[in-house]
Amino acid sequence: MKLIGSYTSPFVRKISVILLEKGITFEFVNEQPYNAINGVAQYNPLGKVPALVTDEGEVWYDSPIIAQYIDLLNAEPPMLPAEPRAALKIRQIEALADGIMDAALVSVREQARPAAQQSETELLRQREKISRGLDTLESYFSDGTLHIDEMNLATVAIACAISYLNFRRVSPGWCVDRPQLVKMVENLFQRESFARTEPPKD
Numbered sequence: 001m002k003l004i005g006s007y008t009s010p011f012v013r014k015i016s017v018i019l020l021e022k023g024i025t026f027e028f029v030n031e032q033p034y035n036a037i038n039g040v041a042q043y044n045p046l047g048k049v050p051a052l053v054t055d056e057g058e059v060w061y062d063s064p065i066i067a068q069y070i071d072l073l074n075a076e077p078p079m080l081p082a083e084p085r086a087a088l089k090i091r092q093i094e095a096l097a098d099g100i101m102d103a104a105l106v107s108v109r110e111q112a113r114p115a116a117q118q119s120e121t122e123l124l125r126q127r128e129k130i131s132r133g134l135d136t137l138e139s140y141f142s143d144g145t146l147h148i149d150e151m152n153l154a155t156v157a158i159a160c161a162i163s164y165l166n167f168r169r170v171s172p173g174w175c176v177d178r179p180q181l182v183k184m185v186e187n188l189f190q191r192e193s194f195a196r197t198e199p200p201k202d
């Protein structure tokens with residue numbers, strides 16, 4: 001199976017981590033979706049990574065669908081609970097973590113524009129999404145929805161989102177007053193799957 005992606009994308013990292021944790025062999029095809037010329041659209045008409053190509057030639061996108069496809073392969077450990085409603089909750093938290101990645105990505109793209117064209121209002125809007133999202137994630141540890149020593153689709157997605165905030169220096173104070181999030185991601189960052197997928201330094 002082939003994973004089409006870039007080494008800096010948090011969405012791609014989520015999928016790489018899941019494949020590594022499950023011991024599923026894959027070939028990484030490095031594509032830069034923001035380059036003027038790139039090969040991503042032949043896999044995903046939206047021109048976004050990740051895309052997954054199976055050995056049978058079937059193509060899956062976007063990252064939540066790829067994660068669900070991988071879980072159907074029944075390789076251990078499962079990333080979703082067996083009970084459908086509990087699984088739906090984990091997938092909702094994955095969506096929240098993905099939304100934080102989206103907001104961080106928009107911020108990074110906005111800040112890459114010439115200073116005179118950047119919108120402070122837009123940057124603030126994105127920062128607020130990230131902040132509200134992180135507060136909600138912290139509350140899931142306080143109310144027992146998530147546990148700091150747990151690895152599932154939600155916690156992997158959260159760790160990838162937070163690692164991207166660190167990598168791009170978006171919301172650098174994210175860890176203030178969110179002690180359980182800090183502990184959870186520190187646990188996951190120690191795993192080989194995270195060490196092997198660390199984004200390259202610019």
Ligand SMILES: N[C@@H](CCC(=O)N[C@@H](CS)C(=O)NCC(=O)O)C(=O)O
Pocket residue numbers: 008009010011033034046047048049050062063064098105
């Ligand atoms: N919802 C998508 C988001 C993927 C995404 O935004 N990927 C970025 C890289 S981090 C991308 O390929 N952007 C290219 C573009 O927007 O044209 C997913 O979960 O896979």
